[in-house]
Amino acid sequence: MLFSDRRSCAVTAERSAMSDERGRAVRPPSPAGVLALRSVLVAATSAYVVSVLPGVRPEGSSYLPWLDFGLTTLVMLLSAGLCAVRAVATPAERATWTWVVASIVVYLLGNAYYYLRLVDLPADLVPYPSLADAGWLGWYPFLAVGVLLLVRTRSRGAAPVLWLDGLTAGAGAAALAGALFLQPLLEVGDGGGALLVLTNLAYPVADLALLTVVTLVFHLNGWRPDRTWRWIGAAAITLMVGDSVYMLQLAAGTYTDGGLLDASWTVVCACLAMGAATPVPEAQATGARRPTPAVPAVFSLAGTAVLFSGATEQRALPLVVGVLGLLSVLLASMRLLLTVREARRLADAHREARTDELTGLPNRRELMHRLGSALADGQVDGTLSAVLLIDLDRFKEVNDTLGHHHGDQLLRAVAERLADVFRDGDTVARLGGDEFAVLLPDVADLDAARALGRRCDDALEDDFTIDGLHLHVDASVGLAVAPLHAQDVHGLMRAADVAMYEAKARPGEVVVYDPSSDLNTPHRLAMLGELRRAIQGDELVLHYQPKLELVDGRVTAVEALVRWQHPVRGLLPPADFVPAAETTGLIMPLTLRTLSLAIGDAVRWREAGHELQVAVNLSPRCLLEPGLPEQIRDMLAERGLPAHLLRLELTESTVMVDPVRSLAVLRELSALGVRLSIDDFGTGYSSMTYLKKMPVDELKIDRSFVMDMLASPDDEILVRSSIELAHNLGMSIVAEGVEDAETFDALSTLRCDVVQGYHLAYPMGAGAVLDWLEGRGVDARRAREAAPVTDGVPTPRTRSSAPTARAV
Incomplete structure (x- = not known):
């Protein structure tokens, strides 16, 4: 940081060295020296302003050469010095402040020529324009380059629309100022020749250009610019007011040397120096600021008013004023076109953000929005709203077998079918993947919602023809109704999701959310x-x-x-x-x-x-975990238990989750010597082919068959068949659920190998x-x-x- 307070100076003091653009070490300025320069500048400027106040100077002594020239020169030298220090201390802004120093030096030369050669001449012998005007006008190009360089440095990342708004505001402000001051200034040189007219015109036009740039920067910074730009803005306004008043007084013949007006130009240099003596902003957020079209709109109206005023009063506006007014209107028109285009783009983006790209249906975001509205309406008028969650069964097989292109075509076809079968006020949406949802915003009751849910099965009943292939699709459908199952959007969607997964075990049903199974x-x-x-x-x-x-x-x-x-x-x-x-x-x-x-x-x-074999049930997910055989082998080895004394029991459905992988793991376990059993035999859906391939040596008949075998001939047949099948496959058979002596004796008669149940012993x-x-x-x-x-x-x-x- 630089200059502005003791904290900033302390930070500066911590920097032992800097580097210029060529990488050479640059010693930072002394904080105490900077503060001293600034203090002297403020004192000198204040002294000069006070000295020109009415009543301070002796009567008839409007000009005091030793005081006026001395103080103005001191202020300008101090201003140039502070700007030079800033150029040395801030490599990123060195070019900016070097140009500002040059502008002050050029102004100082013009000022010196005036005080040393022209001020003592009689008024009618003072040449106009003179070499003093060359210096006073010559500082504008140098100052303009420095200011524009600062704009580029401080306003990187600003959006194009911000620049456009800023230019509109600047042109409008300049047009308004020109309409108020420029015409009288031009009349000063009326009849004095082209050079006189151009000189009179040069001052206010240059001031208007500077004011345009400052207005642009203020807008780019959201009308909250940093302190450097505030001082530059103060300099621009002071300069324009001073030049305008000077020209008007000159036209009226009332200008005298040594008054407050002379102090205004000296204050301009001091303002620039104070801008140089402020901290460098740590971060520039210009590019992140949001456009504020109200401000440029006001200034474009000002430009329009200037043009309208010139047309209605039937007097010619100065060319530069007309150009600035017209420019502000044209820029405002461009801004309007950009705003319309941006509005269309935002509308398209909004629509795309709420639409599924593949099917054209509403997506999850839009569904949640409409569901929220439906629930809010339901709370007011007491209506029920329902959500159907639809998941296509075995859709992955389509992608894996036919490719994603066919899968996408199938999804689009499913979307069209679903959209056709539901009511006009219902919302069919795609949530992603093979998952769809339907919002039923107004249903009479739960049965009515379930009846509407059955339309999903109706829509998917006929095969889909995709590139000549006939594909059939089944779906799992879950239903949740508000406020019966939930009263908010996320709760209702979660309830429908739970019901949908429950539906996977109940094919062909529209499953209603049941809290007891959640x-x-x-x-x-x-x-x-x-x-x-x-x-x-x-x-x-x-x-x-x-x-x-x-x-x-x-x-x-x-x-x-x-x-x-x-x-x-x-x-x-x-x-x-x-x-x-x-x-x-x-x-x-x-x-x-x-x-x-x-x-x-x-x-x-x-x-x-007691050498007892211990049996442990194995979950389907465990069977698919990598490294399971190695973990069991290490456990047995660590405890010193022979592998044949451990038996793992798994259900038929456990193996059928991933038959190929499961069989490979089972063979590894069998190779260790671990015994394997099929538990709950008869309740699953394994084929004889896989049963023959599995390295198991025991089948366990499910307790549901054993407990009712004496009362149910069908269950007795199933038990008898299971015993014979196991024996024919070289396996032993276990009957669990033996709870009385009659069942025990019947199993013994059927040559069952092992029994287990409460008749023998309860778990202990x-x-x-x-x-x-x-x-x-x-x-x-x-x-x-x-x-x-x-x-x-x-x-x-x-x-x-x-x-x-x-x-x-």
Whole structure:
């Protein structure tokens, strides 16, 4: 920073050296010296202004050579010195202030010639124009170059429209000033020859040009220019007023040397110097300022008024005034055309910002806007609004098989169908990808909204013909109604999204949002945070349910069932937290923690003389996690547990998520010696081909078939067929859900290999497993007669108390 206050000077003092354009070291000016120069300048200028006040000088002594010439010369030298210091201290603005110094020096030479050669001559012998006028007029080109260089330096990045507005304002202001002052000034030299007229014209025209530039800069800076420009603006206004008054007094014969008017020109130099003595702005935000067309509009009206005045008063305007007035009007017209074009561009951009580029439908932004309006109207008149969220099923297969070009054509065709089947007031929008939405702003009730939702299926019922190919599209449709399911835009969209994902499991239905199936609640988010801490801590516990071999009545395996010992809510079953973990990244840490606990318990049982195989359920997401076999191998090796004592149970649907990748992972696990089972067999949709390829050695019949096999012939057939299939494939078969002796005996008759259920034992803690085994022995009959226990506590053997949720 430079000059203006002690803080700025302190900053300047911290700079030990600067560099000029050629890279040479430049010593910065002394802060104390700068302050001294400025103080002397202010004192000298003030002294000169006071000296010319009426009544200060002796009567009849309007001109005091030793005082007037001395003080004006001192002020100009000090002004040139401060500008020179600024040029040295500010390399970026060196050219600017060098030109300003030159302008002051030229003015000083003209001033010196006048005081030394002309001031003592009689008035009728003073030549006009003279060499003094050459100096006084000669300073304008130098000053103009310096000011224009400063404009370029300080106004980089200004938008073109700002420059146009600034020029309009400058031309209008100059035209107005010219109309007020220029005509009388021209009359001063009337009949005095061309040189006299040109000289008289040169002063105000140059002043008007300077005023135009200053007005431009003020506009570029939002009419809040920095302090340098304020001082330059003050100099321009003072100069124009001084020249105008001088010419008028000269025309009237009332001008005398040594008055306030002479002080005005000296003040102009001091203003320039004070502008040089202000801090350099740290940042220029000119380019970021918003156009303010009101200001140039006012000045263009001024230019129009000048032209109108000249036409109505039937007197010729000076040429320069007419040109400036006409220029302001033309520039204002250009600005109007630019404004219209910008308005059209903004309208197009606004439309494009709310329109899907591919389909031409409203996009998410526009849908949210219209939905907000519909909800606001509904709150006033009590109407219902609904949102249908539509996701095209297996659309990725189209892109992968036929390419994105065909996929885009299909999306456009779907958009046309949907737009045709809904009501005129409904909004069909594309949210992105293969996801569409329909806003139903006024529906009678939930059933009416559901009926409108079925139009999606109607629209997609017929095949689409794309480049000669017949493609069929199915969709999952979720429905949410306001204010039944949510009262705000984002809440309603989220509810529709939840319903849409629920619809993926219920093909062909328009699924209405059900809060009870919504896992994405604030409670769930809080629970996930607690679950993360539970996994890292010691809040997870495992209960185990024994498996009995029917051939010899031995218990050789147990299934691990995870529980959460919540510090506030108590012992939570897996149904309370496993589904939430399944949909997040927590399922893998949860499974690894479960495996670690199960392997640790199996090792302790083995050390106690009971070699029990422990089974752990495996999530679909875990099976697709890279490095799972290596992690399990390291766990087994670290604990010293043989791999065959670990069994991983996975459902048919787990494998079918990504059959190729899943089979590769299963083969790696099998190669380690880990046993594999298909859990809930009969409820999935795996093919015999994949079942034959999977390296599994055990099938588990789902409990839903086993529990009702005595009452349902169909379930009995399914159980019998599953047992025969497993045996034919060389696998063992496990029946879970055995809750009474009759089912136990029936399974034994059907040659089932292993049974598991509450008839044998309820899930129990790791310590209770050892106590249970010690108390039971190996007698299968005693196992059937023993009361089921949980952690050593007898439990009633009722179906209603049996947990039904799957565990990890």
